[in-house]
Amino acid sequence: MPGSPQFTRRSFLAATGVAALGTALGGCGSSGTAPAAAVAPVSQADIDKAMATPTELTFWTWVPDIDQEVALFQRKYPAIKVTVVNAGRGTPAYTKLRTALQAGTGAPDVSQIEFQYIPTFTITDSLLDLRPYGAEALRDKFIDWTWGQVSGQGGEVWAIPQDTGPLGLLYRQDIFDRHGLKPPATWDEFADAARKLHAADPQVFLTNLAGNQAAAWHGLMWQTGAKPYTVSGASDISIKVNDEASKKLAKFWGGLAQEGVIGTEADFTDGWYAALNNGKYATWITAAWGPVFLAGAAKSTAGLWRAAPLPQWNAAKPASGNWGGSTTAVVKTTRNPIAAAIFAQFLNSDPESAKLFATKQFFFPATKALVADPGFVGDTPAFFGGQQVNKVFADVGSTVDPTFGWPPFLDQVVTDWTETVGKSLTAKTDAVAALDQWQSRITTFAQGQGFTVR
Amino acid sequence: MSTLSSTKDRRGSAGLLFATPFLVLFVVLFLAPLAYAAYLSLFQTKLVGGTKFVGLDNYARAVADPLLLQGVLRVATFFVVQVPVMLLLALLFALALDSGLMRLARVVRLGIFVPYAVPSVVATLMWGYLYGPDYGPFAQLSRAVDLPVPRFLSEGWMLGSLANVVTWEFVGYNMIILYAALRTIPGDLYEAAAMDGAGAWRIAWSIKLPALRPALLLTLMFSVIGSFQLFNEPKLLQAIAPDVIDSAYTANLYAYSLTFIGQQPNYAAAVSFLLGLVIVIVSYVVLLTANRRRTP
Numbered sequence: 001m002p003g004s005p006q007f008t009r010r011s012f013l014a015a016t017g018v019a020a021l022g023t024a025l026g027g028c029g030s031s032g033t034a035p036a037a038a039v040a041p042v043s044q045a046d047i048d049k050a051m052a053t054p055t056e057l058t059f060w061t062w063v064p065d066i067d068q069e070v071a072l073f074q075r076k077y078p079a080i081k082v083t084v085v086n087a088g089r090g091t092p093a094y095t096k097l098r099t100a101l102q103a104g105t106g107a108p109d110v111s112q113i114e115f116q117y118i119p120t121f122t123i124t125d126s127l128l129d130l131r132p133y134g135a136e137a138l139r140d141k142f143i144d145w146t147w148g149q150v151s152g153q154g155g156e157v158w159a160i161p162q163d164t165g166p167l168g169l170l171y172r173q174d175i176f177d178r179h180g181l182k183p184p185a186t187w188d189e190f191a192d193a194a195r196k197l198h199a200a201d202p203q204v205f206l207t208n209l210a211g212n213q214a215a216a217w218h219g220l221m222w223q224t225g226a227k228p229y230t231v232s233g234a235s236d237i238s239i240k241v242n243d244e245a246s247k248k249l250a251k252f253w254g255g256l257a258q259e260g261v262i263g264t265e266a267d268f269t270d271g272w273y274a275a276l277n278n279g280k281y282a283t284w285i286t287a288a289w290g291p292v293f294l295a296g297a298a299k300s301t302a303g304l305w306r307a308a309p310l311p312q313w314n315a316a317k318p319a320s321g322n323w324g325g326s327t328t329a330v331v332k333t334t335r336n337p338i339a340a341a342i343f344a345q346f347l348n349s350d351p352e353s354a355k356l357f358a359t360k361q362f363f364f365p366a367t368k369a370l371v372a373d374p375g376f377v378g379d380t381p382a383f384f385g386g387q388q389v390n391k392v393f394a395d396v397g398s399t400v401d402p403t404f405g406w407p408p409f410l411d412q413v414v415t416d417w418t419e420t421v422g423k424s425l426t427a428k429t430d431a432v433a434a435l436d437q438w439q440s441r442i443t444t445f446a447q448g449q450g451f452t453v454r
Numbered sequence: 455m456s457t458l459s460s461t462k463d464r465r466g467s468a469g470l471l472f473a474t475p476f477l478v479l480f481v482v483l484f485l486a487p488l489a490y491a492a493y494l495s496l497f498q499t500k501l502v503g504g505t506k507f508v509g510l511d512n513y514a515r516a517v518a519d520p521l522l523l524q525g526v527l528r529v530a531t532f533f534v535v536q537v538p539v540m541l542l543l544a545l546l547f548a549l550a551l552d553s554g555l556m557r558l559a560r561v562v563r564l565g566i567f568v569p570y571a572v573p574s575v576v577a578t579l580m581w582g583y584l585y586g587p588d589y590g591p592f593a594q595l596s597r598a599v600d601l602p603v604p605r606f607l608s609e610g611w612m613l614g615s616l617a618n619v620v621t622w623e624f625v626g627y628n629m630i631i632l633y634a635a636l637r638t639i640p641g642d643l644y645e646a647a648a649m650d651g652a653g654a655w656r657i658a659w660s661i662k663l664p665a666l667r668p669a670l671l672l673t674l675m676f677s678v679i680g681s682f683q684l685f686n687e688p689k690l691l692q693a694i695a696p697d698v699i700d701s702a703y704t705a706n707l708y709a710y711s712l713t714f715i716g717q718q719p720n721y722a723a724a725v726s727f728l729l730g731l732v733i734v735i736v737s738y739v740v741l742l743t744a745n746r747r748r749t750p
Contacts, residue, residue: 095714123501212696235502269694271588408501411715419700426697445716450502 042132042338050338057082057340060097061112061328062089068360069353073346080339082110090114091411094121101126101333109334110344114326115149116218116406118158119231121329123408128330129156133341138349146366148402150327153231158329160348163363165287165324166396167219169308170294172301173385175204175282183308190311191256197282198261207283208263208275209253211422214414215323216267216285217249222321222404223310224249229407237407237451239442242435248313254424254431264425273297285310287323288364288393295383302383307392309399320396321404325366364393371397407442409449416441495723512724522725525705526682526732528613533681533736536617541673543621544628545666549658551629552636563633567626574623578690581619586694607695616687624680628673635669636662671744675737682733685710705729 059070059082070082085108087093094117100107101124113121121127135157139147146161171183179200184190194206210216221228226245230238240246256262263281265272275281276298284290291307298305310320328344330337347353348366357363358370370376371394380386407413416438424434446453495512499505516522547566551559569577584590585606593603606615639662647657685706692699692707701711706729712722 091714098717212693265588266694266696270583271586271694274589409717411717415701415711415715418696423697423700448500449717450500 040132041134047133047338047342050336051077051342052079053339055080055336055339057110057334057336057343058085058108059083059110059343060085060087060093060108062086062093063112063357063361065360069347069356072350072353072356073343076346076350077339077342080343082343097121097126097331098124101331104333107331107333109336109340110328110330112162112326113159113329114324115146115161115322116215116410118150118327118329119406119408120410122152122156122158126332127158128332128334128337128341129158130160130330130341130344131155131157133338133345135160135341135345138345141349141367141369143366143368143371143397143400145322145397145400145402145404146325148404149322159327160329160344161325161327161366162348163289163325163357163361164322164366164397165219165289165364166322166393166400167223167285167287167310167320168290168393168396169283169285169310170290170305171283171308172279172304173306174304175279181282183306184311186315187252187311187313191252194256194261195259204279205261205263205281207285208265208267208272208281209257209285209425210267210272211264211426212266212418214417214422217417217421219287219321219323220249220253220285221246222401223319224313225319225401227404229405229413231405231408235450235452236454237446238454239407239439239446241413241442242432242439246435247432250421250431250435254434257425257431258428260428277301287325288390288396289324289362291381291384291389291393292362295381303385305384306387307384307389309392309396318399319401320399322400325364364390407446409445412445413442416445491723491726494720495727497720499718499720501717512721513728515721516724516728519725521702521708522705522728525702525708526729529682529684529704530736532613532617532684533678535613536620537674537677537681539617540621540625541628541670541677543625544632544673545670547625547629548632548636549662551633552662553654553658555654563629566629569622570624570627572623574686575690577623578619578687581615581622582691582694585615607691607698609698612691612695612698616684616691619687620680620684624677628677631673632666632669635666639665667744671741674740674744678737678740679733682706682729682736705732 057080061084066084070084074080074082087096087108093112097107097111113127118127129152138160142161143164146164150157150159150161152158169183175197176182179197181193181197184193190206197204197206218228221241224245226240226243226249228239228241228243228246232238242250253262257264263275265275276284276294277300279301284294286294291305294305295302309318312318328347330340330344334340348357351369354365354367354370355373355376358365358376365371365376371390377391377394378388379390380388420434420438420441421431423429424431443453496507496509497505498508498512547562550556551563556562572580584592587593587603587605587607590606592606596603605611643661644657647661652660683706684704688699688703688707689710692703699707701715702708705725709722709725709729712725713719
């Protein structure tokens with residue numbers, strides 16, 4: 001970490017007056033601090049010059065067929081040549097990126113990064129603040145919570161949102177009809193339905209809460225209003241994965257698991273895929289990317305599924321969380337920051353390019369324009385019996401809390417969750433007690449990494 | 455004299471020349487990484503505070519680390535149970551093949567050896583499917599005849615299920631080593647034994663087994679190393695049994711998790727060195743025991 005960041009940041013905050021905004025939006029972000037120099041905007045003349053200079057950019061991404069969107073960029077900026085490299089999806093890609101950053105050579109200019117991993121890279125000061133390149137002008141184009149996710153605690157813009165995964169509920173209309181159920185509006189109704197369904201047919205469970213899927217758990221924590229991780233300053237972190245909201249969540253799901261009325265098997269495994277196809281589970285609590293995924297993974301159940309918002313803790317105040325989705329970030333070591341930053345912005349904010357992600361890759365969009373686009377929300381896929389599925393998730397998107405934040409050591413947090421809370425669900429033991437174990441494990445880890453845990 | 459010594463010199467330099475490709479690779483791919491890991495193990499890198507020299511602190515921490523101890527004890531249990539079963543099976547197959555009494559000996563030999571040619575990743579994925587509690591063939595068969603479904607992937611069974619995969623993979627390999635050793639026993643020994651009235655069992659016990667001792671010791675050494683470095687199989691089964699196989703299930707898996715999940719490559723280097731030390735000690739104990747038994 002660079003020295004004396006405290007003064008630098010404070011003076012910069014005072015100078016730009018974004019302190020309040022930064023705290024409100026990114027109270028969750030990372031401890032990376034922006035040097036004052038990075039805030040001075042790059043002039044339009046410099047940008048024009050850079051975009052007309054022959055430049056090569058390397059872009060690591062796992063998005064299939066992203067060449068189409070990249071081609072749009074190259075049509076507008078023929079001088080910039082973008083080389084797309086598939087460095088793997090998720091964790092393997094990050095491992096490679098970290099290795100390259102540590103080696104000091106071989107890192108890309110631009111990289112695909114999921115929302116929840118941004119703090120993991122800002123803590124090592126590996127991402128470029130995009131504000132000097134005009135990123136803040138894009139704020140209003142993007143759904144509020146997505147911008148909150150890419151904002152740092154000092155107001156930095158660490159990445160540009162690309163796709164999202166607000167949580168909803170996919171359910172089997174046929175199973176619901178057979179047992180006289182309707183989509184539960186509250187979690188209490190959900191629990192009743194789970195008991196009723198399993199009693200009526202012991203082969204069927206209302207849902208499966210996978211004991212290996214910390215991401216879904218975080219989405220549910222998000223909905224419940226938990227604020228588990230707050231980084232402040234360069235080395236202070238507050239960890240509260242067992243606060244009241246999380247305890248309510250653990251009590252609820254741990255209870256259902258102990259009663260044996262929900263499944264807890266690992267997801268994205270052969271058994272799980274088979275279960276989705278053969279009607280073992282009547283619902284799937286999933287993200288906005290779930291509908292398209294399910295249509296490919298459970299072909300034999302076409303026409304039987306419908307979508308609904310998540311059940312609520314407080315029906316008068318609907319809320320949701322997010323699971324998945326990703327961003328485009330510029331790696332700080334790039335030698336062409338201007339071209340890289342403009343590329344990241346263009347890719348996700350250019351209307352044509354953003355729309356292509358929704359129509360070709362079937363991404364759930366991050367821009368306000370697209371979730372209001374009748375062509376997008378009016379889509380009526382036959383897999384869901386002609387229901388306007390996108391509309392359901394588009395409405396959910398506005399209820400996602402923009403202040404939820406991620407820890408700067410997510411991999412460890414995820415593993416510890418699987419070995420404590422996830423395990424308690426599968427083993428039908430006390431999930432609330434497991435929450436305390438999780439808390440203590442993360443706390444120990446954070447202290448070992450030099451954080452002051454408050 | 456001078457002629458002799460120069461011939462020797464020439465022979466020496468020729469030998470060195472032949473050994474050079476090996477030595478270069480040995481230094482670049484083995485010694486250098488080893489030295490680098492040793493160097494890394496003396497430092498500590500934190501997300502906050504950066505890197506600093508800590509001497510042997512990482513080793514002190516590792517020695518007292520319950521997760522490492524648990525991993526080492528687990529692979530030790532694995533070694534004690536799995537290796538004798540595997541080597542006994544390999545020995546039986548080798549003796550049966552060598553006896554010349556078996557029909558289709560070539561086909562059988564190939565059949566036992568083929569699993570070794572299957573990459574362990576593929577083998578584990580295959581067994582992971584066979585073990586499946588919902589749709590695995592064993593589960594379906596049990597359900598069809600109304601028996602309780604075997605929980606191959608449960609906490610109590612997991613080590614046994616892993617042992618089964620490893621045994622399946624390596625019986626053929628060990629069998630080939632033993633079989634090759636058996637083929638080197640001169641035929642006249644058997645003739646002499648037959649003249650003295652020894653039957654097939656007596657020959658196996660009094661001639662073949664003693665002659666196999668060096669080969670058995672070799673397979674045992676390989677097994678020590680293989681067992682204590684158990685990684686692929688648990689790592690892959692982790693995906694379908696995340697509640698049973700945690701990130702410190704075996705010592706090697708623990709070192710991997712420390713590096714890639716916990717971002718603590720320095721500590722992982724220390725853990726790896728300690729694991730290496732454990733392997734050296736166990737190998738030495740095995741050798742010592744075997745040698746003591748040889749001298750009457």
